[in-house]
Amino acid sequence: MTVQTVKILSELVSTPVEKLLTQMKDAGLPHQSADQEVSDVEKQILLNYLKRQHGDSSEAEGEQRITLQRRTKSTLSAGAGNKTVNVAVKKKRTYVKRTDVEDELKRQQEMLAEQRAAEEQARIEAEQAREEAARLEAEQAAKAKAEAEEQARKEAERQQKEREAADRAAQKTEPNDSDMGADKLVDNSKETNTTRKVSQTAGNSKPSGPAPKGKKAAPKQNDRKDDKPRGRADQKRTGRISLNDDDEFSRRGGKRKLKRPGKQEHGFQKPTAPIIHEVALPESITVAELAEKMAIKAAEVIKVMFKMGAMATINQTIDRDTATLVVEEMGHKVKFIDENALENDMIDSIDYEGESIKRAPVVTVMGHVDHGKTSLLDYIRTTRVAAGESGGITQHIGAYHVETDHGMVSFLDTPGHAAFTSMRARGAQATDIVILVCAADDGVMPQTIEAIQHSRAAGVPIVVAMTKIDKEAADIDKVKNELVAHEVVPEEWGGDVQFVGVSAKSGQGIEELLEAVLLQAEVLELTAVPSAPGKGVVVESRLDRGRGSVATVLVQNGTLKKGDIVLAGLQMGRVRALLDENGKTVESAGPSIPVEILGLDGTPDAGEEFIVVADERKAREVANFRQGKYREVRFARQHSAKLENLFSNMGQDEVGTLNIVLKADVRGSLEALIKSLTDLSTDEVKVNVVSSGVGGITETDATLALASNAVIFGFNVRADSSAKQFIERENVDLRYYSVIYNIIDDVKQALSGMLTPDLREEIVGTAEVRDVFRSPKFGLVAGCMVIEGTVYRNEKIRVLRDNVVIYEGELESLRRFKDAVNDVRQGMECGIGVKNYNDVKEGDKIEVFKTIEVARSL
Incomplete structure (x- = not known):
C-alpha cells in the first residue's frame, strides 16, 4: 500500500497545504498537520467528497442519480401591431439519494479503522516475539556459563586431588641425609636395582630395564656438586617416585638428558575456562602497558581499538575512559587506582589546627x-x-x-x-x-x-x-x-x-x-592560624639572572619561614631567603603577607597553590609525579589533536604562519602575551608561539628561532652575549619591547602584511561606438568617441550593449587616424579593434578597466 504525507499530496495536486487540510477535515478525515500520512483509502474518501462538492459522481453512484428536464413555452406581446414573440424556457434538475452516499463514506471509514487496528496488533506481536527471543537467548547463555563454571570447578578439584596424592607419595619415599651418605658407598648396579624395586612397590607398571649397550653408566652421587636429589619437581608433577633420579640420566655431548620409562608427561595444564584479569587503570596508560596488564600481545589491543574506531600505536598514551572500553571489550574487569594517593596522603598529613586569630x-x-x-x-x-x-x-x-x-x-x-x-x-x-x-x-x-x-x-x-x-x-x-x-x-x-x-x-x-x-x-x-605550616597562592614568578627562580607568594594561612620546604605546583625547593615588597630580607611571613621566596627549582605558574611540607623526599616525589603527569596529558592532547585534525590540516600550507619565540620577565606577562598574540590568528593567518619562557634570551632560543624561521620577541628581557653574537652572525630577527601595546600592534601589522590583498576593478575610460568599418588588414574596426576617462591600449576591456556585458577581452589595436597610439583621452575619436570579437555594433560601449590590489588589515 502506497503511503504519502499531506505535504507530498498537496504538491501532486497543486493545492496549498492549508486548503487541502481544510478539505480533508470537511471530508471527515482526522488529519491536522502536513507531516501526517495519507493512505489510498483516505485519498479515495477525499476524492469522493470533492466530486460531490463539484456536482460529479463516480460510477458506483450513477444508479443513485435522477436527472429531470422541463421545457415551458409562452408568448409575449411586442406592443403595437399585434406582434407576438414565442419564448421557450428549459429547466434541468438532478436528484441524488443521500443515504447511500453517507453509507459508503461510513463503510470506508470503518475499513480504514480496521486496517490501522490490524497494523497496531501486528506491531505489538512483533515486539513481544523479539522480547521472548531475547529472554530465551539470555537464559541459554546463563545456563551455558553456569555449566562451564561447574565443569571448571570439578576439573580444578580433580587436579588438586592428584597433586595432593603425588605430594604424599613423594614425602613417604624421600631419602634423608644419612641415606644420601650411604648411597655414595653403594655400587651403581645396586642403586639401579633398589630404585627399580621401590618403583615397582610404588605401583609403577613399567619398570626401567637395564641400560642399553654402548651407553656409559650414570655417574654416582659422589660426582655431583650438591647433595640435593635431582628430578624432585618432576616427581611432584608426574606422580612418579624414585629414590635416586640420577639413575635415569645419561650424558650426551656434555648435557644431561632425562630418560623416563614409558610415556613422558609435562606439568602444563590447558585452562578449561577463559582467565579474567583485574586490570588496574591509572589516569593515563600506554598501549604496551595495558597489554601487559591483560597478559596479551599489544597487537591484540591495537586490533580491538581499531575495530572500535580508534587508531593507536604501541607507545601511544590513552586516557582512562578509552582504556576502560578496551578492557571491558576483551572480557576483563576494571579497577581504578588513584594516582594522587601519594599527594593526597601528604596533604592530609599536614595539620592546620591551632588557635585562630584575626588576620x-x-x-x-x-x-x-x-x-x-x-x-x-x-x-x-x-x-x-x-x-x-x-x-x-x-x-x-x-x-x-x-x-x-x-x-x-x-x-x-x-x-x-x-x-x-x-x-x-x-x-x-x-x-x-x-x-x-x-x-x-x-x-x-x-x-x-x-x-x-x-x-x-x-x-x-x-x-x-x-x-x-x-x-x-x-x-x-x-x-x-x-x-x-x-x-x-x-x-x-x-x-x-x-x-x-x-x-x-x-x-x-x-x-x-x-x-x-x-x-x-x-x-x-577573617581568621587564620599563624602556628600552622604556611599555605597560600603564587601571585607571580620570574627568573632572575643572579638569584635564580623568584616567586611572589601570598601567605593565606599559617606562617612561611626561611628554610621551609615549599611545594608550588610542578616546582619544589627549600626557601633560601624571604624578601618583602621593598627587597628587605625577613625571617618569616604570616597570614595575609606577600613575600618573594628564593630557592625553588623552577618558575611555578601564577595562580598555583603552594604549601609547606615536612618531608623533602615526599615533596620531590609529588613534584616529579606532577611533572610526569603534565607531560603525559600534554602529549596525549597533542596526539589526539593531530589525529582528529588529520584531514582538516591537509590545506594548512595555504595559511600564513608567523612563528614567534617569546621570552618575558615574569610568568603572568608571558601568559597574557601568549593569549593576546594567539587571539590575533584568523582563518588566513595565524600566530604560532614556537617557544616561550621566563628569563633572558639565550643562544638556545636563537638557534630554535633560526631553525623554525621565527622572530624573537623579548618583553622586558635582553639577550646574553653568546645569543647576541649568534643573532648578528645568522641575521635572526630580534625585537625588544617594554609595553604590551607595541608588541600587539607590531604583530598585527605583520599579520596584515601576510594577508592576501583584495583585487578591485577600476574603470579608467569608456568609448561609444559611432560606426563600424571593415578593414582588409585588421578586420572589423569600431569608430569610437571617448566619452569618459581615457582608453588605454594595454588594459582589459568589456563590450556593453544596452548596459549589459556581452564580451570581455583585450584590444587588438588602438589608432587615431592612421597612427597607432597607446591612449586616447576624453572627447577624442579613435579606431578600436577588438581582439577575437567581430560582433561590435553601432551604439555599443567599450569599457576599459584595470585590476588593482588593495592591502587588507586585521
Missing part, C-alpha cells in the same frame, strides 16, 4: 586601564610605582602590605589592559575584598565590567572607589547610574556596595576608603 584583609585593586589604580596605591604607600612602569601602565601583579591607622591591609594591584584578563581573574580569586576603581570623568569601561564579572565569579564583596573627583569633568552621578545598570547599587540607593570618591593627587577620600575596606573586613570575620 588582615587581602584587597585587590581592579578596574579599567588609566583609571588611577596604581596612583591610588602610590598615595597609600607613599611611593611612585606608576612612574616606573613602562608606558605609565601596570603590566604585573604587584603585592604590597601597608600599616595604616586602622590596621594592616595587603594590596594586590592588577593590570587594566585587555590582554591581562587572566591576571585579573587570578587577583580576584586570591583576594578577600575588591576595590573597583572607576574614573569619575570617564565612567564604566570594558575592563570595569570585566572586573565586576571576575569579582562576582569569585564571590568577593566590592568597594567602589571613584577616582579623579577633583577634575572639572567629574560626574559622580553618571558613574553611579552606569554601575547600577550592572547591578552594582550604592548603599544610599538601597544596595550593599560602598561608594567612596577619592583623589590620588590631593588625598581626598583616602581615609574614608580605608575605613570602608576595614569595615567590610570586619563583616567577613
Whole structure:
C-alpha cells in the first residue's frame, strides 16, 4: 500500500497545504498537520467528497442519480401591431439519494479503522516475539556459563586431588641425609636395582630395564656438586617416585638428558575456562602497558581499538575512559587506582589546627586601564610605582602590605589592559575584598565590567572607589547610574556596595576608603592560624639572572619561614631567603603577607597553590609525579589533536604562519602575551608561539628561532652575549619591547602584511561606438568617441550593449587616424579593434578597466 504525507499530496495536486487540510477535515478525515500520512483509502474518501462538492459522481453512484428536464413555452406581446414573440424556457434538475452516499463514506471509514487496528496488533506481536527471543537467548547463555563454571570447578578439584596424592607419595619415599651418605658407598648396579624395586612397590607398571649397550653408566652421587636429589619437581608433577633420579640420566655431548620409562608427561595444564584479569587503570596508560596488564600481545589491543574506531600505536598514551572500553571489550574487569594517593596522603598529613586569630584583609585593586589604580596605591604607600612602569601602565601583579591607622591591609594591584584578563581573574580569586576603581570623568569601561564579572565569579564583596573627583569633568552621578545598570547599587540607593570618591593627587577620600575596606573586613570575620605550616597562592614568578627562580607568594594561612620546604605546583625547593615588597630580607611571613621566596627549582605558574611540607623526599616525589603527569596529558592532547585534525590540516600550507619565540620577565606577562598574540590568528593567518619562557634570551632560543624561521620577541628581557653574537652572525630577527601595546600592534601589522590583498576593478575610460568599418588588414574596426576617462591600449576591456556585458577581452589595436597610439583621452575619436570579437555594433560601449590590489588589515 502506497503511503504519502499531506505535504507530498498537496504538491501532486497543486493545492496549498492549508486548503487541502481544510478539505480533508470537511471530508471527515482526522488529519491536522502536513507531516501526517495519507493512505489510498483516505485519498479515495477525499476524492469522493470533492466530486460531490463539484456536482460529479463516480460510477458506483450513477444508479443513485435522477436527472429531470422541463421545457415551458409562452408568448409575449411586442406592443403595437399585434406582434407576438414565442419564448421557450428549459429547466434541468438532478436528484441524488443521500443515504447511500453517507453509507459508503461510513463503510470506508470503518475499513480504514480496521486496517490501522490490524497494523497496531501486528506491531505489538512483533515486539513481544523479539522480547521472548531475547529472554530465551539470555537464559541459554546463563545456563551455558553456569555449566562451564561447574565443569571448571570439578576439573580444578580433580587436579588438586592428584597433586595432593603425588605430594604424599613423594614425602613417604624421600631419602634423608644419612641415606644420601650411604648411597655414595653403594655400587651403581645396586642403586639401579633398589630404585627399580621401590618403583615397582610404588605401583609403577613399567619398570626401567637395564641400560642399553654402548651407553656409559650414570655417574654416582659422589660426582655431583650438591647433595640435593635431582628430578624432585618432576616427581611432584608426574606422580612418579624414585629414590635416586640420577639413575635415569645419561650424558650426551656434555648435557644431561632425562630418560623416563614409558610415556613422558609435562606439568602444563590447558585452562578449561577463559582467565579474567583485574586490570588496574591509572589516569593515563600506554598501549604496551595495558597489554601487559591483560597478559596479551599489544597487537591484540591495537586490533580491538581499531575495530572500535580508534587508531593507536604501541607507545601511544590513552586516557582512562578509552582504556576502560578496551578492557571491558576483551572480557576483563576494571579497577581504578588513584594516582594522587601519594599527594593526597601528604596533604592530609599536614595539620592546620591551632588557635585562630584575626588576620588582615587581602584587597585587590581592579578596574579599567588609566583609571588611577596604581596612583591610588602610590598615595597609600607613599611611593611612585606608576612612574616606573613602562608606558605609565601596570603590566604585573604587584603585592604590597601597608600599616595604616586602622590596621594592616595587603594590596594586590592588577593590570587594566585587555590582554591581562587572566591576571585579573587570578587577583580576584586570591583576594578577600575588591576595590573597583572607576574614573569619575570617564565612567564604566570594558575592563570595569570585566572586573565586576571576575569579582562576582569569585564571590568577593566590592568597594567602589571613584577616582579623579577633583577634575572639572567629574560626574559622580553618571558613574553611579552606569554601575547600577550592572547591578552594582550604592548603599544610599538601597544596595550593599560602598561608594567612596577619592583623589590620588590631593588625598581626598583616602581615609574614608580605608575605613570602608576595614569595615567590610570586619563583616567577613577573617581568621587564620599563624602556628600552622604556611599555605597560600603564587601571585607571580620570574627568573632572575643572579638569584635564580623568584616567586611572589601570598601567605593565606599559617606562617612561611626561611628554610621551609615549599611545594608550588610542578616546582619544589627549600626557601633560601624571604624578601618583602621593598627587597628587605625577613625571617618569616604570616597570614595575609606577600613575600618573594628564593630557592625553588623552577618558575611555578601564577595562580598555583603552594604549601609547606615536612618531608623533602615526599615533596620531590609529588613534584616529579606532577611533572610526569603534565607531560603525559600534554602529549596525549597533542596526539589526539593531530589525529582528529588529520584531514582538516591537509590545506594548512595555504595559511600564513608567523612563528614567534617569546621570552618575558615574569610568568603572568608571558601568559597574557601568549593569549593576546594567539587571539590575533584568523582563518588566513595565524600566530604560532614556537617557544616561550621566563628569563633572558639565550643562544638556545636563537638557534630554535633560526631553525623554525621565527622572530624573537623579548618583553622586558635582553639577550646574553653568546645569543647576541649568534643573532648578528645568522641575521635572526630580534625585537625588544617594554609595553604590551607595541608588541600587539607590531604583530598585527605583520599579520596584515601576510594577508592576501583584495583585487578591485577600476574603470579608467569608456568609448561609444559611432560606426563600424571593415578593414582588409585588421578586420572589423569600431569608430569610437571617448566619452569618459581615457582608453588605454594595454588594459582589459568589456563590450556593453544596452548596459549589459556581452564580451570581455583585450584590444587588438588602438589608432587615431592612421597612427597607432597607446591612449586616447576624453572627447577624442579613435579606431578600436577588438581582439577575437567581430560582433561590435553601432551604439555599443567599450569599457576599459584595470585590476588593482588593495592591502587588507586585521
